[in-house]
Amino acid sequence: xxxxxxxxxxxxxxxxxxxxxxxxxxxxxxxxxxxxxxxxxxxxxxxxxxxxxxxxxxxxxxxxxxxxxxxxxxxxxxxxxxxxxxxxxxxxxxxxxxxxxxxxxxxxxxxxxxxxxxxxxxxxxxxxxxxxxxxxxxxxxxxxxxxxxxxxxxxxxxxxxxxxxxxxxxxxxxxxxxxxxxxxxxxxxxxxxxxxxxxxxxxxxxxxxxxxxxxxxxxxxxxxxxxxxxxxxxxxxxxxxxxxxxxxxxxxxxxxxxxxxxxxxxxxxxxxxxxxxxxxxxxxxxxxxxxxxxxxxxxxxxxxxxxxxxxxxxxxxxxxxxxxxxxxxxxxxxxxxxxxxxxxxxxxxxxxxxxxxxxxxxxxxxxxxxxxx
Numbered sequence: 001x002x003x004x005x006x007x008x009x010x011x012x013x014x015x016x017x018x019x020x021x022x023x024x025x026x027x028x029x030x031x032x033x034x035x036x037x038x039x040x041x042x043x044x045x046x047x048x049x050x051x052x053x054x055x056x057x058x059x060x061x062x063x064x065x066x067x068x069x070x071x072x073x074x075x076x077x078x079x080x081x082x083x084x085x086x087x088x089x090x091x092x093x094x095x096x097x098x099x100x101x102x103x104x105x106x107x108x109x110x111x112x113x114x115x116x117x118x119x120x121x122x123x124x125x126x127x128x129x130x131x132x133x134x135x136x137x138x139x140x141x142x143x144x145x146x147x148x149x150x151x152x153x154x155x156x157x158x159x160x161x162x163x164x165x166x167x168x169x170x171x172x173x174x175x176x177x178x179x180x181x182x183x184x185x186x187x188x189x190x191x192x193x194x195x196x197x198x199x200x201x202x203x204x205x206x207x208x209x210x211x212x213x214x215x216x217x218x219x220x221x222x223x224x225x226x227x228x229x230x231x232x233x234x235x236x237x238x239x240x241x242x243x244x245x246x247x248x249x250x251x252x253x254x255x256x257x258x259x260x261x262x263x264x265x266x267x268x269x270x271x272x273x274x275x276x277x278x279x280x281x282x283x284x285x286x287x288x289x290x291x292x293x294x295x296x297x298x299x300x301x302x303x304x305x306x307x308x309x310x311x312x313x314x315x316x317x318x319x320x321x322x323x324x325x326x327x328x329x330x331x332x333x334x335x336x337x338x339x340x341x342x343x344x345x346x347x348x349x350x351x352x353x354x355x356x357x358x359x360x361x362x363x364x365x366x367x368x369x370x371x372x373x
Contacts, residue, residue, distance in 0.1 A: 082112025
């Protein structure tokens with residue numbers, strides 16, 4: 001049994017990285033390890049956060065030891081947290097890295113923590129290069145990487161990005177399935193809960209709405225004659241992290257307001273299953289990507305996907321089997337939507353059931369520890 005600390009967003013913070021950090025902790029506990037999550041008392045300054053709130057309204061997850069202690073912009077806090085970890089002497093620190101802005105904070109904490117000459121550090125890298133570039137990205141990332149012993153990435157794209165910075169030990173493990181949001185529900189039950197018509201054709205765009213995720217491309221695809229004539233509707237479920245007016249104006253200009261259902265508040269964990277189970281297919285029309293947390297969510301609820309051929313998305317969605325892969329442009333996306341309906345949900349189901357077996361939390365947990373033991 002190892003004493004493990006995970007440095008990651010976690011409750012009361014919300015979002016996909018928080019959810020996956022907590023799920024990883026549960027797997028490690030199930031494997032017999034002692035696990036503590038060190039999360040952030042301040043993750044981003046308010047002016048840098050594009051949503052309404054960084055915090056969850058849901059109760060704290062039972063059975064997890066979560067310490068809310070890291071202030072990402074206070075160097076005195078970095079020193080005190082590092083000293084706390086140095087004294088705690090965990091065998092392994094698993095640290096999440098998703099944004100260069102966190103480099104100075106996490107890099108300082110890790111340097112101090114591992115000065116005890118006992119603790120090993122392995123990074124689970126969601127991103128190495130950010131989706132939106134900023135000044136300081138490269139030096140912040142280099143500073144973070146210096147005290148890390150090894151890395152795990154969840155897409156080949158991130159692994160290639162990593163190799164531009166370091167040749168330290170690294171492994172690639174596919175993002176495990178999000179299986180903590182409940183079991184599959186009948187589509188009729190989920191639609192009744194969301195007050196959706198039982199007979200409509202509905203595709204889903206799920207998650208935070210940011211420019212790189214290509215919702216505008218999907219809206220333009222919805223406006224093509226072929227998709228319009230097929231009577232297909234789009235359910236948008238997630239909070240705007242961009243200017244909402246840009247999307248509202250586009251919907252109006254395209255005259256598709258009657259076929260776009262906007263549920264643009266943050267979707268709490270307890271509601272996720274209804275959105276995935278209520279729709280026919282999941283669309284990820286990204287302009288660029290590393291990997292997507294929506295893909296393992298769709299796998300869990302056995303929903304075929306449309307993804308664009310960017311980053312690591314097509315690697316995890318075999319075309320014609322688990323979903324459809326298209327170019328990131330409106331006409332190609334429109335044709336992909338029509339192809340999904342032509343093939344039908346039942347065509348994809350056997351492939352989804354088989355393919356999802358690859359995405360294991362135990363594989364991820366074992367790989368993280370093997371790299372530093």
